Structure formats: structure tokens, C-alpha cells
Amino acid sequence: MSDKTRIAVVGFGLVGRRHVDVVRSLPDLELHSVVEADPSSAAKAAELGVPVYGSLAQMFDVDRPDGVLLATPTPLHVEQGMLCIQNGCATLIEKPISVTSGEALQLTRAAELADVPLLVGHHRRHNGMVQAAKAALVQGRVGDIRAVQTTCWFYKPEYYFDEAPWRTKKGAGPISVNLVHDVDLLRHFCGEVLSAQAVSVPSRRGFENEDLASAILSFESGAVATISVSDSIVAPWSWELTSRENPRYPATSESCYLIGGSEGGLSLPDLRVWAHEGGPDWWSPINAQTLAHDMHDPLAAQMSHFSRVIQGVEEPLVSGLEGLKSLEVVEAIARSAESGRAVTIASMDRLSQENQKEAV
Template sequence: MTQETRIAVVGFGLVGRRHVDVLMSAPGVTIASVVEADAKGRADAEELGIRVFDSLEKMFEQDKPDGVLLATPTPLHVQQGLECIANDCPTLIEKPISVTSGEALQLTNAAEMAGVPLLVGHHRRHNGMVQAAKSALVNGQVGDIRAIQTTCWFYKPDYYFDEAPWRKKKGAGPISVNLVHDVDLLRHFCGEVRTAQALSVPSRRGFENEDLASAILTFKSGAVATISVSDSIVAPWSWELTSRENPRYPATNESCYLIGGSEGGLSLPDLRVWRHESGPDWWSPINAQVLTCDSQDPLVTQMHHFARVIRGEEAPLVSGIEGLKSLEVVEAIALSAESGQAVSIASMSSRSEFKPREAS
């Protein structure tokens, strides 16, 4: 019988608690401990019977988990990630990997030099719907991808901002906070981005950041993607309200991704593939086939994948370099929106990816 993989969770907020729930219920993995600086958070974890530390340093002094999951605020990711790497501990960092791509490069370089697995929690890639869509695209069911339309519209209530005033500040708008998820999926589907051209609209609520932005991305493959994001639009068209990943969000039967190809079209997350009966011809009848997919919670799938990476059985699906590349695109979108000019994305494709460890 395979021994359970012990994983520590750093940060016992909303996201950290979801990961702890997975570790306490999914077979093959278990919670080693929780690291939480806040006294109330530590008390809440202790009530669940979990071993708790108030710092990573104390945890590593007294225990060595098989892996660490960082679910702390983004500004803490680099320092905490470097500490995990220094302790030779495989690390899964919640997205985004860091505040800036420069910081992310520091972290990925350290992991590469130490030979420590570094993963980023872009969990949507572990969603069965995304995996089915990726397989359909790879298998040519839509032909060459020509364009993608992505809608990321939702309304964050006033109390969301009042309970965390930093969310009203410059740099905390939907470009930085929300788009990294969608950008990562676009890269997953279409490959590397060449340029970004964007515009943004100042917050109607008087905050320092934007509340609406649109961007056009061109890919090295020749595909073009259009993205519209807003946290002040009432609409059913966002991943949160269509994917049913998180039960906290009300579910709709809409789709928020439209992928257009030379042979067919694919909508996501409803997984409908549209093709003409007699080949590409707008006068030929067009019908949809619905793809099937695995329905397991992507957080569970991601955690099992992390355990396999720790054991040296797989390479990371979303490595630190992948998290860095997605962050570079988001930075380019923000810079383009500010300057009004198209921005080229520096290529990181020449960097080597992490190879699996030898199983111990």
C-alpha cells in the first residue's frame, strides 16, 4: 500500500481552508500541518485537530513535510517559496506566482538551481472540462485555432472591497487579480503570446484601479484572442459562474470561451463542438457534439498531481516557469492599457523545464 503524501498548507484563509479540506478527505494525501500567522486562524485549524505553527521557520525546525502548499497573500510568495526551496521541499504556490515577473524569475531560478519541484496553482488546467477541450484541440476537432473570445464579467459587491481596502488600490483591479486565470488557459490552448494591446476604464466607484478592460492577444501560432474583464458588470458570462468549480458561486448554463477554428468551433465550459455536415461551408447544416469529461473537483486532481510530482512520477503540469509566463502576459496587458501601445512579450521558451526527480 502506498504511503500517504504529507503536505503542509501555509495560510488558513478561504483558499487555504479549501486545500485543507481536500487533504483531510482525499485518499493518498494527508495534511501534515498548517502554518498561520493569525491567532484566530491558528485556533480554527487546531479545532480540526491539525498541528499548527505560526511560521515556516518553526515548522521546518520541528517537521519536514513531503511538500508545502502556499496559500498566502501574493506579496509573501517569493520569500516563503525561497524558504521552502532552501529546505529542499517541493512547493505548490497559489496563483499568481508573485507580484511581478522579475520576482517570479528569482523564484524559478532558485528552484531550478536547487532541483526542487516548483508548481503554480492554476487549477483550471486540472479541470476535466479543460482537459477534454485541450484534447479536442490537440486532436484537430476544430482544425487550426484562429480566434478565441473570452468573457470575464461579474459584479463584486461593495463589501468585498470594504473588508479589504487594498482591493481599491492601483494595481488591484481585475487585470491583475482576475485575468491571470484566463490568460493561463489561453496559453494552455494556443501556446505562447507574441503581443498584447489593451485599454482600461477607470473605476466607476472611484477606486484607484480600473473596473473594466479589454485586450487583444496575438499568439506565435497566428491565433488571436480577445478578452473582456470587469468586476462591475452584472452578467452570467465568467468562468466562476459557468464552470461549477466552486459551489459558492451561483451556477449558470452559459459559456464564457468561444474557440473558433478552421474546421469547427468549441464553446467552454459547455464543451460543444460545432461542425458543418459537409465540411466548412456556411450554407451546409451545422450541428453540435457535446464532449464528455471527468467531473472530479480540480483541486483534488491538482493535489494528487502534486503528490505524484513529489514522488518523482510526473513533471509539473503547471511549473513555476509556466506561472511566470502567464504573469508576463498580464503585466504586458496592464502596461499596454496604461501606455496605449502594443507590448511585446519576452519569450521564456528557451528556458529548461523541471524534470521529475528520481523516486526515492
């Protein structure tokens, strides 16, 4: 019997294939199987030489892995996550955790009651640049965080939507699909969000969703963040094009996060910390130091962490509850953009509670 942690990957699309490659590259992990309902994708997965199942239920009927990674479309996450929990199997769900925070609450509660580890794939928290930035903020390198500017602009080509028509539907725009990454990092850096005020612009391509949105987030700490997202703007200012996490994206030397504090400023991902000589004074010279950071694949770091959580030696860095909280903020942004009014996270929490009661 293998001493390796056996991981099953559910979904053999673009994201699932990356996770499969990561699992196969790590010496302490073993690819248990692939679950894929689409026949053509399943045929490609069969070339890996591991069992390929048409459904999660079929896999659990045959053999239970040590952990499951769900890389399937978001609407499937709750049903599949519940099945994993019912089988006592540790689960890592790609972000967002679910379509609605009410569903996420149902899922996180089920995992808690069953004492089954539930993680959400906000892999950026595992990035060495993010870890170095977080450490600098905790150490007070910028003083109190006062404001953050976040830009998430890129251009998704037509074939991106042609190969997956669900991406053109209502609820599948950049607010829900892309912004959840940045919201999670903002919470990681600044703490919990109190409210969101947002605007959005309908898709110029005629899709059912938006293609541009901007929001102002107010935090419990008193910090304020401005965040803008679009999948129809040609620009170098996005995490995808600046972080060098995924070699498929052309790398730029720009930054997409600007964090302003009472003692200094920090840009990310270039990790430059700016401060005035002799203390804050706009008349005195201002200089930058570049922080050192570990150069590792955040997806590999996340998967290794998942293995250690399964083994019981680490607590989840991004738990189901963390995924729920980030999703609540994204929902608040979407509701504010639709209504034109500020939305508090407390009201989103009450909505989650009500939705969960209706689902029971």
C-alpha cells in the first residue's frame, strides 16, 4: 500500500489538468483517479494511466481517495462537495466555493458537522510574493493600512466563450468569475469588509453578464479599497499578467495592487516598499526597497498544504468559511451594482442564513 497521499481530481478541463500535473509532480502525492463526465475529456484523461470515472458516485463505489479536488463548474460544487463530505473525504474546491453564499453556508456547516476538512482554492495566498507582502504588513512596514487600489483588467478572446457558452450567462461575468480572487487577497491583507458600493456595465459583446465593474470596499479596520475588474480591456494591470504564476499568460513588469499606509506604501507583485527618509513627510526624499520572496509554484504549495491538512498536521489556510466570507463580499458587490446602493456584509450574512434555512 502506498504511503503517498492519494488525490482524485474531478474535472479534466483547463484548471483540472493543471492540478493533475501538479499532483503528478509532487513526490509525496499520488494521482488516485480522474472524474470526468465528458467522453472526449475522459478519453484524454485515460492516457494518464489512472482510473477514470464518469461520476463521483461511481468513484466512491469503487474506492475512496484520501482527498478530492473539485475543478468543475461552480454550479456543481455544492452537490459534489456534499457527496465528498458524506463519504468522509477531505475536499479542496476551486474558487468560488459555490454560486451563492447561502449554498456555501450549507456546505461549510455540513463539513463542520462531519468533521471533514474543507478547503477553497484561493491559491494566491500560497504565493511567495503574497506571503512576503503579508509578513511586511504584519510587521508594520507601511504602518496602518489606509487605502488599497486593485486593478484586474484583461481581454478574454472570443474562443474563451465559444468553448464554454455558460461563461456568457448571467452570473458568470468577471465579478463572480475573476473578482473573487482579488477580494480574497484584500481580506487577507486588510481584514473583514463592512460594506460595498459598486457599479457595473453590461457586456459590449451582447452577453447576459457585465464586462466591467468597479467597487469601493470599506473595512472594519477603517481602510478603504477601490477595485476595478473587466474582461474586455486590453491592459497589463492584472494579477494574471503581473504575477508570473501561470506561464500561459504573457508576463509584464507592472503591478496591480497599491497598498497605502500611514508609514509607507507597498506595490504588488513587484514587492516594492516605499518610505520617506526620516519619517512621513512629502518634502523629504522617498525611496523603495524590494522585498525578497520564495519562488515556488503556488498551486504546488497549495496541494502540498492540502496533503498536510489531510494528514492532520496543518489547519487549512483557506477554509470553507474563508471561501464563504470572500463570496459574501463578491455577492455584495454584485447586488450593489444591480441596485445602485451600498450593501453591507451583515445583510449578506443574514441572506445566507435565510437561504440556508430554505434549503433544509
